[in-house]
Amino acid sequence: xxxxxxxxxxxxxxxxxxxxxxxxxxxxxxxxxxxxxxxxxxxxxxxxxxxxxxxxxxxxxxxxxxxxxxxxxxxxxxxxxxxxxxxxxxxxxxxxxxxxxxxxxxxxxxxxxxxxxxxxxxxxxxxxxxxxxxxxxxxxxxxxxxxxxxxxxxxxxxxxxxxxxxxxxxxxxxxxxxxxxxxxxxxxxxxxxxxxxxxxxxxxxxxxxxxxxxxxxxxxxxxxxxxxxxxxxxxxxxxxxxxxxxxxxxxxxxxxxxxxxxxxxxxxxxxxxxxxxxxxxxxxxxxxxxxxxxxxxxxxxxxxxxxxxxxxxxxxxxxxxxxxxxxxxxxxxxxxxxxxxxxxxxxxxxxxxxxxxxxxxxxxxxxxxxxxxxxxxxxxxxxxxxxxxxxxxxxxxxxxxxx
Amino acid sequence: xxxxxxxxxxxxxxxxxxxxxxxxxxxxxxxxxxxxxxxxxxxxxxxxxxxxxxxxxxxxxxxxxxxxxxxxxxxxxxxxxxxxxxxxxxxxxxxxxxxxxxxxxxxxxxxxxxxxxxxxxxxxxxxxxxxxxxxxxxxxxxxxxxxxxxxxxxxxxxxxxxxxxxxxxxxxxxxxxxxxxxxxxxxxxxxxxxxxxxxxxxxxxxxxxxxxxxxxxxxxxxxxxxxxxxxxxxxxxxxxxxxxxxxxxxxxxxxxxxxxxxxxxxxxxxxxxxxxxxxxxxxxxxxxxxxxxxxxxxxxxxxxxxxxxxxxxxxxxxxxxxxxxxxxxxxxxxxxxxxxxxxxxxxxxxxxxxxxxxxxxxxxxxxxxxxxxxxxxxxxxxxxxxxxxxxxxxxxxxxxxxx
Numbered sequence: 001x002x003x004x005x006x007x008x009x010x011x012x013x014x015x016x017x018x019x020x021x022x023x024x025x026x027x028x029x030x031x032x033x034x035x036x037x038x039x040x041x042x043x044x045x046x047x048x049x050x051x052x053x054x055x056x057x058x059x060x061x062x063x064x065x066x067x068x069x070x071x072x073x074x075x076x077x078x079x080x081x082x083x084x085x086x087x088x089x090x091x092x093x094x095x096x097x098x099x100x101x102x103x104x105x106x107x108x109x110x111x112x113x114x115x116x117x118x119x120x121x122x123x124x125x126x127x128x129x130x131x132x133x134x135x136x137x138x139x140x141x142x143x144x145x146x147x148x149x150x151x152x153x154x155x156x157x158x159x160x161x162x163x164x165x166x167x168x169x170x171x172x173x174x175x176x177x178x179x180x181x182x183x184x185x186x187x188x189x190x191x192x193x194x195x196x197x198x199x200x201x202x203x204x205x206x207x208x209x210x211x212x213x214x215x216x217x218x219x220x221x222x223x224x225x226x227x228x229x230x231x232x233x234x235x236x237x238x239x240x241x242x243x244x245x246x247x248x249x250x251x252x253x254x255x256x257x258x259x260x261x262x263x264x265x266x267x268x269x270x271x272x273x274x275x276x277x278x279x280x281x282x283x284x285x286x287x288x289x290x291x292x293x294x295x296x297x298x299x300x301x302x303x304x305x306x307x308x309x310x311x312x313x314x315x316x317x318x319x320x321x322x323x324x325x326x327x328x329x330x331x332x333x334x335x336x337x338x339x340x341x342x343x344x345x346x347x348x349x350x351x352x353x354x355x356x357x358x359x360x361x362x363x364x365x366x367x368x369x370x371x372x373x374x375x376x377x378x379x380x381x382x383x384x385x386x387x388x389x390x391x392x393x394x395x396x397x398x399x400x401x402x403x
Numbered sequence: 404x405x406x407x408x409x410x411x412x413x414x415x416x417x418x419x420x421x422x423x424x425x426x427x428x429x430x431x432x433x434x435x436x437x438x439x440x441x442x443x444x445x446x447x448x449x450x451x452x453x454x455x456x457x458x459x460x461x462x463x464x465x466x467x468x469x470x471x472x473x474x475x476x477x478x479x480x481x482x483x484x485x486x487x488x489x490x491x492x493x494x495x496x497x498x499x500x501x502x503x504x505x506x507x508x509x510x511x512x513x514x515x516x517x518x519x520x521x522x523x524x525x526x527x528x529x530x531x532x533x534x535x536x537x538x539x540x541x542x543x544x545x546x547x548x549x550x551x552x553x554x555x556x557x558x559x560x561x562x563x564x565x566x567x568x569x570x571x572x573x574x575x576x577x578x579x580x581x582x583x584x585x586x587x588x589x590x591x592x593x594x595x596x597x598x599x600x601x602x603x604x605x606x607x608x609x610x611x612x613x614x615x616x617x618x619x620x621x622x623x624x625x626x627x628x629x630x631x632x633x634x635x636x637x638x639x640x641x642x643x644x645x646x647x648x649x650x651x652x653x654x655x656x657x658x659x660x661x662x663x664x665x666x667x668x669x670x671x672x673x674x675x676x677x678x679x680x681x682x683x684x685x686x687x688x689x690x691x692x693x694x695x696x697x698x699x700x701x702x703x704x705x706x707x708x709x710x711x712x713x714x715x716x717x718x719x720x721x722x723x724x725x726x727x728x729x730x731x732x733x734x735x736x737x738x739x740x741x742x743x744x745x746x747x748x749x750x751x752x753x754x755x756x757x758x759x760x761x762x763x764x765x766x767x768x769x770x771x772x773x774x775x776x777x778x779x780x781x782x783x784x785x786x787x788x789x790x791x792x793x794x795x796x797x798x799x800x801x802x803x804x805x806x
């Protein structure tokens with residue numbers, strides 16, 4: 001219950017938010033002792049004591065007063081070096097680097113166990129929504145069937161502008177970037193990778209299984225066009241970028257990231273703008289829905305503050321589910337129903353449809369709705385990136401009712 | 404990390420749900436060793452081993468194998484005797500008895516501390532939504548401004564039937580009772596006491612302050628009539644029974660339970676049927692919304708299972724916020740804007756309005772909309788129960804935007 005003395009790596013949007021949030025939370029008993037930045041000479045906010053800044057990581061690693069490292073830098077490789085070095089020397093870490101965590105999680109878990117220390121990263125998934133902590137602690141039983149949601153605020157903001165404000169994709173993207181809702185590289189958000197990394201982390205805490213990001217089907221929203229938008233509107237639906245992990249049998253689960261047609265009765269239909277929303281479905285409690293700001297400096301910072309406070313009580317993830325005897329296995333041998341809009345007829349031919357339900361051809365646009373296995377979709381993934389092609393998932397599987 | 408061996412008190416709807424959920428959750432490493440019931444001779448489900456049952460509490464208290472007591476009985480006094488006896492002998496307890504907990508919480512906290520044991524009761528507030536645990540652990544900082552929501556599934560079910568299905572109050576109540584959504588005594592739900600007790604518990608974990616139930620303004624929905632329903636409909640709103648605790652300044656907070664006009668943009672507008680929904684508002688993360696089933700055997704049982712699992716890792720509430728140096732103080736010196744429908748003109752005269760905004764008189768119904776202090780409302784509480792009178796809160800305070 002000592003005071004938390006923080007060595008902070010990174011002073012970008014989130015770093016500055018953390019500084020502000022800690023100053024506001026007078027009962028938090030936390031203080032920032034040092035801030036390591038790449039460019040020490042950059043002009044900074046005058047409210048921050050210049051003596052706090054350093055560009056030498058050793059000034060943090062060798063300060064015996066520092067009992068927590070908070071890492072919010074944008075470079076995944078540098079982030080991994082900092083976090084693994086901290087864990088190896090037994091210093092607990094709070095990190096917001098989802099790409100780094102998703103890629104290195106087995107190693108990071110091992111480091112935590114070997115050096116009896118902790119790495120917390122609730123802020124890495126869904127900004128201010130405490131998904132990881134709840135999956136780890138509260139849904140710590142095998143009643144869990146599915147976690148599904150909108151995990152990326154930036155792409156959701158763009159889709160909201162399109163569907164609620166009738167903006168074009170280009171205008172919406174530009175606005176998102178201007179407002180700072182897009183992360184440093186927009187492809188990261190738009191192509192689904194941000195959602196993917198969060199999904200990988202969520203799956204470890206939901207089902208106790210780590211799946212490598214590269215083996216998971218991931219498809220973004222950048223190829224959406226007016227035809228798709230009109231199609232969805234005519235059916236009274238929106239298109240949302242949805243990440244999901246779901247048990248398909250008692251011993252198998254599947255997971256993927258894809259745009260999805262979402263009808264009004266579903267919880268995620270109303271998750272708009274930069275918000276995130278997660279539906280947790282279980283065998284006895286049915287569906288739970290958590291909703292909150294998924295992007296932005298202060299929401300992310302307040303989530304990191306929750307992780308910082310948890311360290312005052314020596315909280316750590318135990319990864320309990322990983323020790324379950326009967327862990328479910330990842331499978332791509334499941335059928336999906338998808339809408340594929342295309343110009344080149346080779347696309348629907350080669351996709352490997354098991355069954356075609358609808359076909360539409362016109363001068364401007366063509367689409368097919370059909371059933372295809374996820375493994376065939378993975379094999380056909382490059383085809384789906386050919387010009388004129390866009391895919392939207394039509395949710396029909398794994399659930400006995402809409403969510 | 405030993406196996407949890409449970410002594411269960413109560414085998415009503417929730418008790419049977421717990422039995423079922425534990426049988427389903429094979430990785431839970433929990434077993435029910437003994438079930439104490441009042442009437443040992445009652446006919447039971449054949450699937451449950453009759454040897455488990457006893458009507459002698461000592462068979463549980465003196466069983467050295469039992470390492471957790473789960474208490475889900477309906478009699479608050481008996482519940483307090485069981486829970487306090489267990490804590491005094493150092494046995495941890497999971498309880499679902501909100502009335503008992505809300506009335507005895509300071510004493511129960513003291514018992515937990517003195518005997519180094521734990522009492523968990525997440526299931527007592529909002530059924531399957533992990534509100535208590537999240538307030539205790541995740542919102543463990545003083546950025547929290549407000550917790551507000553629909554905490555009672557039964558009254559919400561009734562109001563949903565009225566507003567979404569145009570049923571009369573009487574028909575809706577009858578249907579709720581038939582479906583088992585009403586607790587043993589309907590007044591408990593309908594008059595707001597169930598919400599009140601949950602609010603008292605939530606406030607301890609939200610702000611670190613215990614307020615006696617008797618000192619909190621509580622007003623239910625039983626006096627609602629067709630005029631109120633039509634009035635709300637004409638304005639495009641629903642009436643919901645809302646419990647709220649909110650900071651009004653940095654060192655003061657207020658709390659009350661009352662029907663409220665709720666407009667469509669607000670999160671709780673869409674919380675229908677037996678669902679509960681809670682909005683947590685904070686200084687940096689803005690609003691978070693949690694939503695899930697608030698009534699029913701299995702949702703409550705799965706929530707109790709989460710508490711049981713938490714005991715495998717020796718989890719206990721630390722009541723950290725109670726040790727903050729600058730706890731906010733409870734105040735009723737705040738202004739509310741309310742709608743009061745009445746027949747006897749003495750009602751609006753004596754209510755102590757500071758200001759009247761609207762008045763309507765007709766042959767059948769009259770109403771006033773005015774500003775009144777919460778303390779005056781408390782003083783006028785008996786008046787609000789006179790025949791022909793119904794009050795609805797019009798939310799305008801404590802928040803800078805709708806939620």
